[in-house]
Amino acid sequence: MTEPYKEHQIGRFQILLPANHMLDQYQKTWWRYDTALGYIAQIVFQKYPDACAIDIGANVGDSAALIRSYADAPILCIEGNPEFIEYLEHNASTIGGIEIDQCFVGNDNTIVDFERINSNGGTATIVDAVSSEAMWFIEMKSLRTILENHLDFRQTKLLKIDTDGFDFAIIQKSTSVISALRPVLYFEYDTNFKPEGEVEALEAIKALFEIGYTYFLVYENFGNYLFSITAQDLDKFIDLNICLASNRKKSGTSVIFYFDICALTEEDFDLFKQIRQTELSLVRS
Numbered sequence: 001m002t003e004p005y006k007e008h009q010i011g012r013f014q015i016l017l018p019a020n021h022m023l024d025q026y027q028k029t030w031w032r033y034d035t036a037l038g039y040i041a042q043i044v045f046q047k048y049p050d051a052c053a054i055d056i057g058a059n060v061g062d063s064a065a066l067i068r069s070y071a072d073a074p075i076l077c078i079e080g081n082p083e084f085i086e087y088l089e090h091n092a093s094t095i096g097g098i099e100i101d102q103c104f105v106g107n108d109n110t111i112v113d114f115e116r117i118n119s120n121g122g123t124a125t126i127v128d129a130v131s132s133e134a135m136w137f138i139e140m141k142s143l144r145t146i147l148e149n150h151l152d153f154r155q156t157k158l159l160k161i162d163t164d165g166f167d168f169a170i171i172q173k174s175t176s177v178i179s180a181l182r183p184v185l186y187f188e189y190d191t192n193f194k195p196e197g198e199v200e201a202l203e204a205i206k207a208l209f210e211i212g213y214t215y216f217l218v219y220e221n222f223g224n225y226l227f228s229i230t231a232q233d234l235d236k237f238i239d240l241n242i243c244l245a246s247n248r249k250k251s252g253t254s255v256i257f258y259f260d261i262c263a264l265t266e267e268d269f270d271l272f273k274q275i276r277q278t279e280l281s282l283v284r285s
Contacts, residue, residue: 001133003018003019004018004019005017005018005019005087006021006024008023008024008027010062010065010248011038011065011068011069011070011071011256012065012068012069012191013065013068013069013091013095014094015060015061015062015065015087015091015094015095016060016087016089016090016091016267017060017062017087017091018083018084018206019042019153021060023125026209029251030222031223031258032084032182032222032223032224033221033222033223034062034063034066034223035066035223036219036223036225036260037063037067037160037186038054038067038068038069038070039070039275040158040184040186040275041053041066041067041070041071041073041158042069042070042071042158043088043189043271043274043275043278044158044184044271045071045072045073045157045158046071047072047268047270047271048157050155051069051073051156051157051158052073052074052075052076052152052153052155052156052157052158053074053075053076053156053157053158053160054075054076054078054103054153054156054159054160054183055067055075055076055077055078055160056078056143056159056160056161056162056163056170057076057078057079057160057161057162057163057164057166057167058078058079058088058100059078059079059081059084059088059162060087060088061087061088061091061095061098062091063160063162064092064095064098065075065091065095065204066281067158067160068095068096068097068098070087072097073097073158073188074097074098074152074153075097075099076099076101076146076150076153076156077092077098077099077100078100078101078103078104078105078146079100079102080102080103080104080138080140081082081098081251082138085100085102090259097151099150099152101139101141101142101146101149101150103138103139103141103146103173104138104139104140104141104143104163104166104172105140105143105146105163105166105170106140106141106142106143106166106169106170106173107140107142107172108141108145109139109140109209110140111138111139111140113279115132128276136218139190142173142174143170143173143174143177143178144174144176144177147166147177154181156181156183156187157181157182157183157184158183158184159178159181159184159185159186160187161181161185161186161187161188162187162188163188164188164190164193165190165192165193165194165197166193166201167187167189167190167198167204168195168200168201168204169200169204171185171187171204171207171208172200172203172204172207175207175208175210176210178208178211179211179212182212182265182267182268184262184263184264184268185208185213185263185264186260186261186262186263187260187261187263187264188258188259188260188261189201189218189240189259189261190244190258190259190261191241191244191245191258191260192244192248192257192258198241198245201237201241202214202234202237202238202241204235204259205234205237208263209232209234210267212266213230213232213263213264213265214230214231214244214264214265215228215229215230215263215264215265215266215268215269215272216228216229216236216262216263216264216270216273217229217242217261217262217272217276217279218240218259218260218261219259219260219261219262220256220259220260221257221258221259221260223258223260225279225282226259226265228272228276230272240259243255243256244256244258245258262275
C-alpha cells in the first residue's frame with residue numbers, strides 16, 4: 001500500500017482499510033453494522049449452490065469478505081473510485097474467488113469526474129460527479145454491458161448495491177437485467193443525497209414491484225432488523241421516507257440515517273421466511 005492503512009477482521013478474512021476508513025470503528029461500536037448480508041448470503045447459496053454474487057459499490061472488498069465468509073460463491077466486485085481500488089485488489093487476492101470491474105454503474109458512454117467525487121471516511125458518492133466531459137474520469141457502464149464482459153456471472157442470485165445515493169438510479173436503469181436474473185437484492189435505501197430522493201426511492205420500489213419483487217426485509221443503518229413487508233405496499237415505503245425525513249429535520253440528533261433493504265421475488269418466498277426466522281432467532285439466542 002502506498003498510503004497509511006490498518007487491518008480489520010471480517011469473518012474469516014483480515015482485510016486492509018485506508019487509515020481514515022470508519023468501518024472498523026462503526027463495527028466496534030455497533031456490533032451488527034454491515035453484518036446481515038453474511039447470513040443472507042449463506043441462506044441464498046444454500047438454495048442456489050452454483051450461483052454467483054455481484055457487489056456494486058464494492059468499496060475495499062469488505063462486503064465480499066463477508067459474503068465469502070458464509071458462502072464460497074464467486075463475486076464480481078464493481079468499484080470505480082480510485083481511492084478504493086488498490087485496497088480492493090489487495091483484499092480480493094486475500095479473499096479469493098473475486099473478479100473486479102473498475103467502473104461505475106450507470107448509462108453507457110457516460111463518465112464520472114474524479115474531481116467531483118465526494119469521499120468521506122471510507123464512503124464516496126458520485127451523485128454530483130456524473131458528467132459528459134472531464135480531464136480525469138472513469139467510465140460508467142450499464143449492468144448489461146458489465147455482464148457481457150463477465151459472462152460467468154449470468155447466474156447471479158445475490159445482487160448487493162451500496163453506492164451512497166445512486167442505488168435508486170441503478171435499480172431503475174437495470175430493471176431488465178434484474179428481471180432476467182431475479183436475484184435476492186440487497187441495497188441501501190437513502191433519500192438524503194438528492195432533493196428528489198424520496199420521489200426517486202418510490203420510483204425504484206415501483207420498478208421492483210413491476211418485475212415481481214414482493215417481499216422486503218428492512219434494516220436500520222446500524223444493522224438491526226426492523227420489520228418485513230409482505231406485499232407490494234407502497235405506503236410502507238412512504239412511511240420509511242417519513243421516518244428518514246423526521247430524523248433529518250425534526251429529531252435534533254439523527255438516529256436513523258438510511259435503511260438497508262433485502263428484496264425477494266415470489267419464487268424466493270422460502271428464502272424470505274428463512275431470513276426473517278434467522279432474525280427472530282438471533283435476538284433470543
